[in-house]
Amino acid sequence: MKKDASYSAWLPYYRPKTQAHVKLFCFPYAGGGASIYRSWSSFLPPEVELCSVQLTGRENRLLDKPATNIYQLVEELAVVLNPLFMESRFAFFGHSMGALISFELARYLRRVYRREPVYLFVSARKAPQLPNEEPLRHLLPEAEFLEEVRRLNGTPEAVLQNPELLNLLLPLLRADFAVCDAYIYQDDEPLSCPITAFGGLQDHDISKEDLSAWKRQTEGAFTQRFIPGNHFFLNDHPQLLMQAMMQDLFKHVIVKYP
Secondary structure, eight states, X not given: OOOOHHHHTTOTTOOOOTTOSEEEEEEOOTTOOGGGGGGGXXXXXXXXXXXXXXXXXXXXXXXXXXXXXXHHHHHHXXXXXXXXXXXXXXXXXXXXXXXXXXXXXXXXXXXXXXXXXXXXXXXXXXXXXXXXXXOOGGXXXXXHHHHHHHHHTOSOHHHHTXXXXXHHHHHHHHHHHHHHHTOOOOOOOOBSSOEEEEEETTOSSSOHHHHHXXXXXXXXXXXXXXXXXXXXXXXXXXXXXXXXXXXXXXXXXXXXXX
């Protein structure tokens, strides 16, 4: 399919592959953009096509108001990206906030369009049915909010020390944290697709039990994997993460990965 103007802003790096069997949609963590996944295309086999999703309020969409409600965001994603979802099989990967978005989008597509991803990869996020014990981070005073951002270790210190960059980033981070803070899990039937839950071996925020609880969200196969690193292990070991993802995807979906 040709790149359509209706979703081109959402997929700034989208390049169709003639040999692709599955489209892999990747959703960013709080404060992150589509560029996080841009290099992943070099690690993907010809059978998998990268669709790195650009949410509003960041990078090429800096002037677009960022979402603060996950259900409105998911509905918009479903409508805008629906031509691609209907075109071929697709899988989701989401890291931290992105895991929550991809999970709720999968459930929305099943409910409204009777379509599901063939695979759901979730990363650095506890299972959605577990209670949220975090404070309302998006409402913290600026000094405390910055300390939380620094603790998570996902924003370069050079950015945190640059007042101009910080003024651009803080509203986006507060909006993204609001998406997570306001999330209320609604019970529903498990998804049919397999789920793999990834965690960082040195991530002190997400426990093995937090990840293993994702098993409740699928009637298919469930796999739990760990990658060296902290909460943002995907930035330090993208190739290792991609190799693990492709092993699971080919085992359960494409069935010819060496």
